[in-house]
Amino acid sequence: MHHFYKSEAPETVAIVRQFYQAKAVLNERLVALGGLFGGTVAPMRDITSHFAGGVKLSASHDLDAHWRRPDEHGFRSLRQKAVPPKGVTKEQRAAIRAEHERLRELWKEHCPARLDAHEYWDRLNVNTGNLLLSGGIKFEHQGIAYFCLGFGIDSDRHQANVAAGQPTAGWIAGAVEILPSEYEAARLAKNGGAA
Numbered sequence: 001m002h003h004f005y006k007s008e009a010p011e012t013v014a015i016v017r018q019f020y021q022a023k024a025v026l027n028e029r030l031v032a033l034g035g036l037f038g039g040t041v042a043p044m045r046d047i048t049s050h051f052a053g054g055v056k057l058s059a060s061h062d063l064d065a066h067w068r069r070p071d072e073h074g075f076r077s078l079r080q081k082a083v084p085p086k087g088v089t090k091e092q093r094a095a096i097r098a099e100h101e102r103l104r105e106l107w108k109e110h111c112p113a114r115l116d117a118h119e120y121w122d123r124l125n126v127n128t129g130n131l132l133l134s135g136g137i138k139f140e141h142q143g144i145a146y147f148c149l150g151f152g153i154d155s156d157r158h159q160a161n162v163a164a165g166q167p168t169a170g171w172i173a174g175a176v177e178i179l180p181s182e183y184e185a186a187r188l189a190k191n192g193g194a195a
Helices: 010-037 090-110 117-123 128-134 155-164 180-190
Strands: 003-007 041-045 049-056 136-141 144-149
Touching: 003 180, 010 041, 010 049, 010 090, 010 117, 010 136, 010 144, 049 117, 117 128, 117 136, 128 144, 136 180, 144 180
Parallel strands: none
Antiparallel strands: 003 144, 041 049, 136 144
């Protein structure tokens, strides 16, 4: 069951905006990283963060010394160590290893740090344990922050738990429960009417 909320509290809206601003910066840096390696970098995410994935490169075996074979989407990950092909000379192996070290240093220097999504949920006072178990989505549209959570939050119970020093599911400042239709209308408007 999903629970839908909105908040017009300036601090709540600011946190949601800051998350999406940080995500936009991450995406810009992924584009720049891809430019350095001659392909598109896959924007990846797991349950707690957003990060750089592999690079969309040719499936040519010529790249195998430095890159793993492409995944089902054509993205390749940089190997930890170079794998020179069999039958090359000692000098060629040394050149391949030197090039691989250059590629790894370039990746380390330009790969953006992971964007920790839970940092922003923590700032919103949402218990990330509940979030991991039940899920949650946030976005901002026209100065209002919207939330879809897989768990309900109760402001009265939250205040009682805080006063008693007990664990709480958290409470987003200014949040009020809304109908799913209001959330969906805002989501569609945010996405330009796309379903």
